[in-house]
Amino acid sequence: MSGNKLLESLKIKECDRFPSRVSGHCNWESIKLIKSHLTPTQLELFKVTCFGHFLDVSDMVLSGQFCHHILLRECHVKNSDDNAFSLWYHVGNGLIRFSPVEFYLVSGLAFAEYSESTSELFKRKNSRLRRTNFQGSTVKVKMIVDWFRNLGPNNKICDDDIVKLALILFLEMTLVGKDNRTSVLYWALELVDDLEAFNKFLWGSFIYARTFNSLSTCLHGRDDKFKNKFTDDKLEENVDGPVRRKGERYNVYRFLTAFQVMCVN
DSSP states (O other), X not given: OOHHHHHHTXXXXXXXXXXXXXEEOOOTHHHHHHHHHSOHHHHHHHHTSTTGGGGGOOOOOOXXXXXXXXXXXXEOOOSOTTGGGOEEEEETTEEEEESHHHHHHHHOOOOOOOOTTHHHHTTOOOOHHHHHHHTTOOOBHHHHHXXXXXXXXXXXXXXXXXXXXXXXXXXXXXXXXXXXXSBOOHHHHHHXXXXXXXXXXXXXXXXXXXXXXXXXXXXXXXXXXXXXXXXXXXXXXXXXXXXXXXXXXXXXXXXXXXXXXXXXX
8 A cells, every 4th residue: 555545544634633641441450469369279270261371461551642642543444354353553654453363462362253152141140159249239340359459368268269250350350441330241250150161252252342342433533522622712822833732531441452562563
């Protein structure tokens, strides 16, 4: 693709790029909580699960500003067989792609097409862990976090249940990347009671689809909103000319770390 055609394909024109404060909800505090509150035996049990390899991740810093500057460079790309499931960005003199392939290479999570039974799985809400640990009430992500923070060394909870809730903690805080005030995935809270089924679930397909949706929609209309918000009479003057006072603010949910790592590498 030539330089001019590439610039013509940008979803947001260069002249319309805007500053922003981005809140990414992919929170790696979950790994710190797991490492500090699980016993050596429980950590070994966690390591052999589908999320166990994430324990090897050292401190991960998420840069909202970096991600914002990449997101501003999203392009329309024609004649790509996987275009419906990929995002393309103009970086430097070329294009970088974010697709299931890159997501798998970064995350190591399983990909395949869902079976017909998966839609029924998403309807499940009857969780034993919810009843025994949260009195059957609405379970917010923050409640799982607090449950671990209050987990003392002399607790009477069995190792399996602690590991299962640790999996939910990591799923909700890091992979699904939610606001702590939202409810957990009740079907996942039920599924984790069967660790074999939980480990076989297509988490790569599930998380990528939601990350793709978040990345592809988070900037919709924000360039126009920014231009409308800051008309000429709302600009400050300085020695270098007019300066806009504030940028846009927006949230990016789901597994934003995979996107950042892909862009850096």
